[in-house]
Amino acid sequence: MERRSRVLVLATAAVVLVTALAGQVLIAGNEPTASAQGTRGPNVAPTPGNTLISIQSYGEYGRAIEVTPGGEVVWAFDPPDSRVFDAEVLDNRNVLVSVATKRPPEECPATELQVNENECVQNRVLELDYSSKEVVWKYTWYDERMENHEVHDADRLPGGGTAIADMGNDRAFIVNESGAIVWEWQAENHLSRGTPFYEEYGGEPDPGGEADWTHLNDIDRLPDGDLQLSIRNFDVVIEVDRESKEITDVIGQPGNHSYLYEQHDPNRVAGGETILVADSENDRIVEIDTETGRVIWEFGGDGLLTWPRDADRLPNGNTLIADTQNDRVLEVNPGGEIVWRYRGADFLYSADRIGVSEDAGAYPSGRGYEDRMVTDPVGGALRTLRSYAQFVVPPWMGSSEALTTLLLVLTGIGLVVESGREIRHRRT
Numbered sequence: 001m002e003r004r005s006r007v008l009v010l011a012t013a014a015v016v017l018v019t020a021l022a023g024q025v026l027i028a029g030n031e032p033t034a035s036a037q038g039t040r041g042p043n044v045a046p047t048p049g050n051t052l053i054s055i056q057s058y059g060e061y062g063r064a065i066e067v068t069p070g071g072e073v074v075w076a077f078d079p080p081d082s083r084v085f086d087a088e089v090l091d092n093r094n095v096l097v098s099v100a101t102k103r104p105p106e107e108c109p110a111t112e113l114q115v116n117e118n119e120c121v122q123n124r125v126l127e128l129d130y131s132s133k134e135v136v137w138k139y140t141w142y143d144e145r146m147e148n149h150e151v152h153d154a155d156r157l158p159g160g161g162t163a164i165a166d167m168g169n170d171r172a173f174i175v176n177e178s179g180a181i182v183w184e185w186q187a188e189n190h191l192s193r194g195t196p197f198y199e200e201y202g203g204e205p206d207p208g209g210e211a212d213w214t215h216l217n218d219i220d221r222l223p224d225g226d227l228q229l230s231i232r233n234f235d236v237v238i239e240v241d242r243e244s245k246e247i248t249d250v251i252g253q254p255g256n257h258s259y260l261y262e263q264h265d266p267n268r269v270a271g272g273e274t275i276l277v278a279d280s281e282n283d284r285i286v287e288i289d290t291e292t293g294r295v296i297w298e299f300g301g302d303g304l305l306t307w308p309r310d311a312d313r314l315p316n317g318n319t320l321i322a323d324t325q326n327d328r329v330l331e332v333n334p335g336g337e338i339v340w341r342y343r344g345a346d347f348l349y350s351a352d353r354i355g356v357s358e359d360a361g362a363y364p365s366g367r368g369y370e371d372r373m374v375t376d377p378v379g380g381a382l383r384t385l386r387s388y389a390q391f392v393v394p395p396w397m398g399s400s401e402a403l404t405t406l407l408l409v410l411t412g413i414g415l416v417v418e419s420g421r422e423i424r425h426r427r428t
Helices: 003-029 196-200 379-390 397-428
Strands: 049-053 063-067 072-078 082-088 095-103 120-128 137-143 153-156 162-166 171-175 181-186 216-220 225-230 236-240 247-252 266-267 274-279 284-289 294-299 308-313 321-323 328-332 338-343 348-352
Touching: 063 082, 063 247, 082 153, 082 348, 095 153, 120 162, 137 162, 153 216, 162 216, 162 225, 171 216, 196 247, 216 266, 225 266, 274 294, 274 308, 274 321, 284 308, 308 348, 321 348, 328 348
Parallel strands: 266 308
Antiparallel strands: 049 063, 049 082, 049 348, 063 072, 082 095, 095 120, 120 137, 153 162, 162 171, 171 181, 216 225, 225 236, 236 247, 266 274, 274 284, 284 294, 308 321, 321 328, 328 338
């Protein structure tokens, strides 16, 4: 093929790919923000009520929004220079929200500028008046940097205390209404080398410093008063005795990615008989029997969910899911039918249906732990790479858009090379 013909073919291919990419972006942007679908199985109808969605964002543009079943945004909290994590409506109708805010060095304590002298992060747990959005209660602290040092979760306790997951310092603690720490649990005392947990389950030794050792991303009070913690980097959910601070129960095992793989937001359902977990790196939601360890229900897999980070069981048996890397919230019934969706929350973190209880019955028994296949290590590495890539790629870019963009780049490179050769040929 002559050089001129190759240039023409490549130019035509580039035009086709540009047109295809524009169409893909247009379709993604015009997808309805909310729709109902599904005609089979029980509980086809979505659970009534608005949905509170927290949005981490791809940078520091996080926010919390409340949307109606029709997808209309009727409330928003938009703190500047921040990422917004778990948000929930309290019994008094106020909103409890976990916020990580980037601060310039002049606003940072000197002790938090040792790693990065250009910025620090201010972690805040805020209680907002719903109507005015004024802060009526807060607890704050500073840490070295945003990445992997943000506060992800806080849980309001009976009596007014607040339990907080402190990822950057590998600890969980409780503060009273005046902000005094009244209980504290340090991971180094219970997960590191030489502890009973380490001897039985293993795990990565504490590297010290500002490394992301545990990535403790969730805390919940259980009905008996104990605390449940999600130790993401250990692939485990643990129960901690409130008085002794000892670990009394473990779900998962460090490195056993066929069971849990860097999970988020575990929630007890059916009176604590089962636990519903966003099994993030396995791209699925699983419900596990807490006594037997069997997986009794799951939804997801590659192509259906991508890095989900929140799942709540609704009173009618449906499950509300924050499908993070697909930028959408889904409500699915027990048979896996999607009965409601909201699209348009870029890199969301959590979703709560306002005004409903999350404690419902367990789903029918299904495939158990011993039946799970070991995760392909290559596939797991690719999923991990894809997870981190979402921090830098545009929110509209899914798998098909990424492939089209790659082909367009390669075609563009070929076009430049062939055009250069054609110009040099004419000059000679």
